[in-house]
Amino acid sequence: MPLQPARLMPTLALLKRFVVLPLVIATVFSLIGSSWLCSHATAQDQSNSVVAVVNAEPITRKALSDASLMRYGVDVLDNMINRHLILQACQKNGIEVTNDEVRGEIERLAAKFGLNVQSYMQLLEEERDITPAQYSREIVWPMLALRKLVAGQVEPTQAEFNQAYLSQFGEAVKCRVIVVPNKDTAESLRAQAAANPDEFSGLAKKYSKDEATASVGGLMAPIRRHTGDPALENAVFELQDKEVSPVITMGDQFLVLQAVRRIPASTPPPTALPAIKEQIKDRIRDQKMRGAASRLFAQLQKDAKVTKVLGDEKLQAQYPGVAAVINGQQVTLSAVGAECVKRHGVDVLQGEINRKLLTQAMRKSNIKVTREDITAEISRAAKSMGIVNGDGSADLVSWMQNVTSDGNTTAEIYETDSVWPSVALKKLVEDEITISKDDLQRGYESSYGPRVEILACVLADQRTAQKVWEMARDNPTEEFFGQLAEQYSIEPVSSSNRGKVPPVRKFGGQPAIEREVFGLNAGDLSGIVATGDKYIVMRCQGRTEPVVKDMAAVQSELVRDLREKKLSLAMAEKFDSLKARAEIDNFLEAAKNLQPEATPRVAQAGDSRQQRK
Known part of the structure; x- marks a missing residue:
């Protein structure tokens, strides 16, 4: 491996900070790319392509898209709506972010951490699970687009630069602090310290509730101007050496400080000053951009006219094939499905392959899963977790509320991904399960002997x-x-x-x-x-004495428990056997593994021309 993350730990913390720095960008824009703006016709052209073959039976991209859409469509659509809003804002303002600008920004960021682009991208993938393609289009492109959209609001003023410079190189005060949760206690300690300043360290060790500073006699990092609470800074800079401050309220804590000594301002060498100035300006731009981006998004969302069709049966009948309408522009279901496949397709496809294996085995054994089978399995699951009505029957309403309480799992997903496979496997092996006298004896001795x-x-x-x-x-x-x-x-x-x-x-x-x-x-x-x-x-x-001396008294319970255990083992073995004997070609996984490392083309504002046509 050409790059060892352990060797880069000093830069890793800064790198992680940068990756999450544009917080609104990274969370809201998970992908801006031409794929989700492509025409419905293009999506249709790919719908019949094959993404996997299981024992000579194909799984089409359309089937994978539908499965991905069912599981992730709502979340992906919400992100696409926000991405669409920023792209529309770029179009409205004639803003374009080129591939060269994206590449240049990646090179600049890599150099900022002392890495070449390849090492930088590898570190991102290993530590943040972000591929080069994702990083280019999910973080860098939106960041550059936002930077252009709010360019007039993020340039540092001279006053902001002066404050940031003072916070880094200006005069500082080395202090000790006592932190207590009660004002009367703080006033009492302040009086003792003011009467005998040399005892401040001992008072901090004995009474301060801030463990980090109490253990070192209250010593804290030097305080500079424009780095934190102005009231605290003003109070500290008014103190002479060894002088004790009045009680200062900070949230629900009360502070007493003592000035230890003044640290003079430092002057960077002239040769380093240009780079330092640029670093300070970059930091101010980043800080201002976060605020400006948040305000911009809030305004875009407030002004937008958005109709969410996906998930609404009435609107789906009114807008067939459409997932949403954003300021008059349609986002198709096929586009959302393609986005879902891009982000979750590998995992969803594995589930579809497993389902195909079970379906094939059931067809071969002439077995079917009925609605009654599904309901019975849901009832069994509810009872096993103790979610029952007063008469001992399964409380299906409460159970389904519990299953879907995460906000992501729907009843359809639960039945498709959990219940149906469990029922299918059970029906495939249940006729093979037998309980012998030896099984009963061993079960009795284990549980009750x-x-x-x-x-x-x-x-x-x-x-x-x-x-x-x-x-x-x-x-x-x-x-x-x-x-x-x-x-x-x-x-x-x-x-x-x-x-x-x-x-x-x-x-x-x-x-x-x-x-x-x-x-x-x-x-x-x-x-x-x-x-x-x-x-x-x-x-x-x-x-010990046997818990139950008569096996006949617990035989029915033993049979039920033993059957459940044997059934679970047989189901696992059956599924492993199906997978071991299967001939599976997973083209999506293969394509992912063969993706080039080069920075991919990313969407520009002009990429929407095809959709506008």
Whole structure:
């Protein structure tokens, strides 16, 4: 790997700050590109192209688009509306952002962090999960467009530059501080400090509630002009060395400060001054741009005439094939679907491939999933989570409210992505599930049978285990074993509880331990049991009584639980088998892996000419 992120940690924090700097841009404009402005005809031309083949059956781009649209259409449309608004603003003002400008900005930003473009893009992809193409069109293009739209509002004034320069190079005051939540306490401490300034450090250590400064006698970073609260800065700069300030209110905290010493203003070397001035101006522009961008978007949204069609059945009948109308311009469903595929297609396609595998297996076995099957599975899920009515039946209304409470999962998505696959797999394997007498006996012993109570000492290596075992054998008392566990066990529960651990049951998934302890009597010491990379020494304390002595009393419950467990295992094995035997060609995934690293063409204001035509 040509670039190791660990070597770039000093710049990584700044890089992350920059990537999220245009907050409105990065969150609202997830993509500005010609693809979502392309004509409906272009989308139709691609609708029958194949994105995957599963056992010789194709999945078309249209099918993938519809599946992606169902899952992500509403969110993507909201973003597209906002993107469309800014593009319309660019068109209205004759603003164009060229590919050369995008490339130039990326080069400038890479150089700002001391990286070449390739290394910069690789770092973004590894640390921020942003591909070069996404970065170009989702962040850089909108940032440049906004910069041009609000250009008259973001240039630094001389007064702003002077303030920023003073905040970086001007005079500073080194201070100590006491922070308390009560004004009377602050006044009392202030009086003590004013009477004896040399005791300020001790008072801060003893009484200040700000742990970061209290531990160093109240010392804090030097305070400069124009960096924070003006009232605090004014109060500090009025103090002489060792002088104590009046009580200063900051939110719900009360501060008392003491000036330690003045730090004179610094003067950068003349050769560095041009670069420093440009850095300061860039910082002011970035700060002003965020505010100007927010105000611009608020105004664009306020003035816009937007009709959201997607998700509204009446409007969909009125505007067939349209997702939204924005200031008279239509955004087609096919365009939103294409955007959804671009952003989520790889993940959605994997789900469609899995669904195709299940559909093929069901067709081969002549099995169908009915509406009654779907409802029964939803009821089962609700009951398993304890969401029931007073009569014990499933409370389907509450369950569906719970399932869809995240705001992203609809009832249709839940049934398609969770319920239908579960029912399909269950129907494929349910005839193979049998419960034998041996299954019942093992299930009974595991859930209701006697358990062995033990003390355990878990060791990391065999040599230490041998040493502990010999000491436990030579002093065979429960008290001494508890001391050994407390001293040597590397497992927190047994160490803190002097060896006491939960009782061991049969068929609980620890066969080596179970075989050993069920052969012990009270007071017996086990051998050294190796399990994984650990070594365990145990002392038997005895056995518990069976929870239920008559297996017939719980047989129906056992059958139900065992069937559920066997069914779950069989379903997982069946699906793994279907995937292992399948012949799958995933062209979308292959295309993603073969994408070139070069910065892609991004949309310009002129790209909308085709749609306007």
